[in-house]
Amino acid sequence: MTAPFDLNDDSVVVIIGTGAGGGVLANELAQKGISVVALEAGGRYLPEDYINDEWDSFGQLAWTDARSTSGDWRVARDFSGLPAWIVKAVGGTTTHWAGASLRFQDHEWKPRTTYGDVEGANLIDWPIDPREMDDYYTKAETKLGVTRTGGRPGLPGSNNYKVFEKGAKALGYEEVHTGRMAINAVDNDDRLACQQTGFCFQGCKWGAKWSSAYTDIPRGEATGNLEVRERCHVMRIEHNQAGKVTGVVYVDADGTRHEQKARVVCVAGNSIESPRLLLNSASSMFPDGLANSSGQVGRNYMRHVTGSVYATFEQPVRMWRGTTMAGIIQDEARHDPARGFVGGYELETLSLGLPFMAAFLDPGAWGREFTTALDHYENMAGMWIVGEDMPQETNRITLNSDVTDQHGLPVANVHFDDHPNDVAMRAHAYQQGIAIYEAVGATRVFPTPPYPSTHNLGTNRMSEKPRDGVVNAHGQSHDIANLFVSDGSQFTSGAAENPTLTIVALAIRQADFIAAEMGRQAL
Amino acid sequence: MSLRKHGMTRRQLLSQSALFGASFVIGAGYVAGKAEAANWAIEVEHLKPETMATLIQMARDIYPHDQVGDQFYALAVKGYDSAEAAPGIEEGIAALNEAARGIGYAAYTLIGWERDRVDLLRSLEDTAFFQQIRGGLVTGLYNQKAVWPIFGYEGESFSQGGYIDRGFDDINWL
Ligand SMILES: Cc1cc2nc3c(=O)[nH]c(=O)nc-3n(C[C@H](O)[C@H](O)[C@H](O)COP(=O)(O)OP(=O)(O)OC[C@H]3O[C@@H](n4cnc5c(N)ncnc54)[C@H](O)[C@@H]3O)c2cc1C
Ligand code: SF4
Numbered sequence: 001m002t003a004p005f006d007l008n009d010d011s012v013v014v015i016i017g018t019g020a021g022g023g024v025l026a027n028e029l030a031q032k033g034i035s036v037v038a039l040e041a042g043g044r045y046l047p048e049d050y051i052n053d054e055w056d057s058f059g060q061l062a063w064t065d066a067r068s069t070s071g072d073w074r075v076a077r078d079f080s081g082l083p084a085w086i087v088k089a090v091g092g093t094t095t096h097w098a099g100a101s102l103r104f105q106d107h108e109w110k111p112r113t114t115y116g117d118v119e120g121a122n123l124i125d126w127p128i129d130p131r132e133m134d135d136y137y138t139k140a141e142t143k144l145g146v147t148r149t150g151g152r153p154g155l156p157g158s159n160n161y162k163v164f165e166k167g168a169k170a171l172g173y174e175e176v177h178t179g180r181m182a183i184n185a186v187d188n189d190d191r192l193a194c195q196q197t198g199f200c201f202q203g204c205k206w207g208a209k210w211s212s213a214y215t216d217i218p219r220g221e222a223t224g225n226l227e228v229r230e231r232c233h234v235m236r237i238e239h240n241q242a243g244k245v246t247g248v249v250y251v252d253a254d255g256t257r258h259e260q261k262a263r264v265v266c267v268a269g270n271s272i273e274s275p276r277l278l279l280n281s282a283s284s285m286f287p288d289g290l291a292n293s294s295g296q297v298g299r300n301y302m303r304h305v306t307g308s309v310y311a312t313f314e315q316p317v318r319m320w321r322g323t324t325m326a327g328i329i330q331d332e333a334r335h336d337p338a339r340g341f342v343g344g345y346e347l348e349t350l351s352l353g354l355p356f357m358a359a360f361l362d363p364g365a366w367g368r369e370f371t372t373a374l375d376h377y378e379n380m381a382g383m384w385i386v387g388e389d390m391p392q393e394t395n396r397i398t399l400n401s402d403v404t405d406q407h408g409l410p411v412a413n414v415h416f417d418d419h420p421n422d423v424a425m426r427a428h429a430y431q432q433g434i435a436i437y438e439a440v441g442a443t444r445v446f447p448t449p450p451y452p453s454t455h456n457l458g459t460n461r462m463s464e465k466p467r468d469g470v471v472n473a474h475g476q477s478h479d480i481a482n483l484f485v486s487d488g489s490q491f492t493s494g495a496a497e498n499p500t501l502t503i504v505a506l507a508i509r510q511a512d513f514i515a516a517e518m519g520r521q522a523l
Numbered sequence: 524m525s526l527r528k529h530g531m532t533r534r535q536l537l538s539q540s541a542l543f544g545a546s547f548v549i550g551a552g553y554v555a556g557k558a559e560a561a562n563w564a565i566e567v568e569h570l571k572p573e574t575m576a577t578l579i580q581m582a583r584d585i586y587p588h589d590q591v592g593d594q595f596y597a598l599a600v601k602g603y604d605s606a607e608a609a610p611g612i613e614e615g616i617a618a619l620n621e622a623a624r625g626i627g628y629a630a631y632t633l634i635g636w637e638r639d640r641v642d643l644l645r646s647l648e649d650t651a652f653f654q655q656i657r658g659g660l661v662t663g664l665y666n667q668k669a670v671w672p673i674f675g676y677e678g679e680s681f682s683q684g685g686y687i688d689r690g691f692d693d694i695n696w697l
Contacts, residue, residue, distance in 0.1 A: 052679035156692060158691060158692055159694040162692065163697065194685075194687075195681075195684060195686075195687045197681050199679065205681045260557030315696040316694075318677075321680075321690060321691040352676050355662065355665050358661055358664075359661050359665075364657075366585045366586060366657055367585070367587070367641055370585050370586070371588050374584045374674060375590070375674070377674045377676060378675030397611075
């Protein structure tokens with residue numbers, strides 16, 4: 001059924017990347033009868049291929065092409081070549097993701113208005129009204145089968161959740177539940193219910209967790225309007241004298257280069273690769289890279305204020321049993337400057353297996369202080385902090401010409417320094433996380449530093465005014481009408497919530513816009 | 524990279540070997556568990572046996588788990604016994620022994636207290652050699668499936684149908 005399109009077919013929409021943004025956009029356009037060629041750097045893996053072993057799965061799915069780091073974040077020291085944990089596969093990082101699916105709070109669409117002028121932060125409001133998103137959020141929740149929305153039941157609470165919930169209630173928290181998760185609590189949408197196997201980060205072998213790899217992508221292909229070319233890495237985007245994009249040059253699995261013509265190009269390579277591609281596409285007409293007249297391509301890189309709190313108890317918890325993210329506390333997600341910072345954060349349970357715990361609990365640490373923590377791995381519970389970080393112009397993706405990838409292209413350097421607001425928020429969240437576990441009798445607590453970034457946002461941000469950002473309210477670049485950004489790099493701000501539901505909602509919305517614009521021949 | 528049982532009997536091996544350090548018996552080309560009950564040995568081809576024995580002690584001092592036997596540490600560092608890696612390892616261990624001599628011991632493995640060995644390692648913490656060994660252990664030790672049960676970690680559960688009926692919510696002490 002999959003449609004093979006000709007390289008010279010310039011009527012197709014080319015989408016680069018098939019993750020949360022690209023995978024959904026591809027299907028949505030295909031369902032509308034629009035011809036789509038999706039180019040994906042990674043290979044195709046389905047539930048039967050996923051490996052329930054942390055490092056083996058990482059080797060199978062993660063993006064391990066060269067990258068470099070700089071800045072004061074600890075990741076630059078501990079994982080200098082691995083700034084981010086992102087997937088290179090059909091389905092993108094939706095194979096790895098935990099499934100937490102939360103709507104933004106209304107005020108988070110207007111951070112500049114709500115938080116005011118925060119020194120050192122490059123804050124602007126989203127050019128979107130929260131009410132415009134309501135229907136798209138509902139569509140996204142239906143697509144993902146999000147629990148506790150649309151009448152769908154919640155997941156049952158695991159051991160890790162029960163410890164977390166008891167501590168949360170002891171502290172007086174009220175919004176505590178097993179989360180709104182893109183994981184089936186009951187069979188839904190031709191996918192099984194969750195069997196609590198506990199390897200959500202490694203690809204769900206039951207298909208209980210939503211991933212575009214086995215939902216949107218095959219459904220799009222089934223229309224006959226979508227062709228996914230896997231193991232095809234896009235090297236640059238081409239344009240004509242009129243300043244319109246005309247196609248993309250990519251290299252296939254055999255190392256052969258091709259040029260695919262296009263009517264519209266949508267970039268959805270995640271917030272590190274998308275700006276890298278725009279910068280690597282510089283030409284004499286666009287010497288600073290495509291869509292970069294504002295100079296904002298690659299800037300305002302956000303990764304959420306994160307960190308984890310693990311704790312050991314006198315008796316076993318066995319947190320690895322069951323969903324990786326098993327519950328949430330939302331009380332701290334509000335904006336309440338009385339806490340000493342703007343914006344808010346969520347607390348979500350998290351579990352790592354022993355191999356990842358050894359690597360991430362306190363990277364670089366050794367000796368008995370470290371090993372006695374692992375000795376009580378069975379008695380550990382864990383949670384993750386996810387809060388709004390401040391966009392800063394100097395936190396950015398740049399091209400590092402000293403390092404090239406296997407295709408000879410300059411790699412992305414990821415520079416990140418914490419903003420004082422980020423530091424204050426993390427300190428508060430650690431304190432609350434520790435208090436939660438101490439309330440249940442923790443014998444020792446571990447305020448664990450952030451992992452390589454899993455939420456990568458903001459590097460081609462939306463703005464009302466072209467000088468403030470890269471794309472408009474529909475993800476269309478301010479400079480080039482037929483060039484779109486369709487992934488998390490469009491985010492104007494990070495909000496406290498895990499980003500994927502919003503990425504998906506924006507992709508559905510963008511598909512409507514592209515179809516309408518094509519319909520009236522504006523594209 | 525598997526632990527090979529040596530061809531000789533334990534008695535033969537012991538008779539041929541010198542007592543080295545606190546932990547190991549070294550035969551020609553072998554490093555073995557010292558205890559009578561220990562039934563493991565590894566053959567070294569490129570590293571000196573004493574070097575391998577020191578490396579195993581160093582590995583344990585970096586990530587000490589008293590319930591984890593030496594064979595797991597041996598397996599974790601066995602990969603350094605290659606033509607490529609051996610020269611650098613010999614050099615690193617020589618420097619470690621040199622440092623041990625500096626505080627009055629003939630060799631690193633002859634330092635009796637873990638505390639004193641750890642102090643020595645702390646002073647070498649920023650060397651590329653120390654970081655190579657430490658970094659390699661993170662996966663070399665903790666990614667061995669055979670050590671997981673020692674920590675209670677159960678690994679994959681898909682083949683058993685997940686934990687939905689096998690205790691994902693069985694906590695009873697809260
Ligand atoms: C362990 C983990 C847990 C997570 N848990 C959650 C969660 O619970 N909730 C949540 O909301 N989010 C979660 N996330 C984040 C979520 O997965 C991402 O935010 C989301 O997938 C990002 O979507 P995207 O479209 O921006 O990029 P991706 O999904 O990363 O897709 C980008 C795709 O583009 C491809 N690509 C890149 N460059 C090129 C190129 N030049 N040519 C061709 N293809 C290219 C990549 O291979 C990749 O497949 C998690 C992430 C991780 C790693
Ligand atoms: S815990 Fe549930 S969602 Fe996670 S991998 Fe297992 S079956 Fe899938």
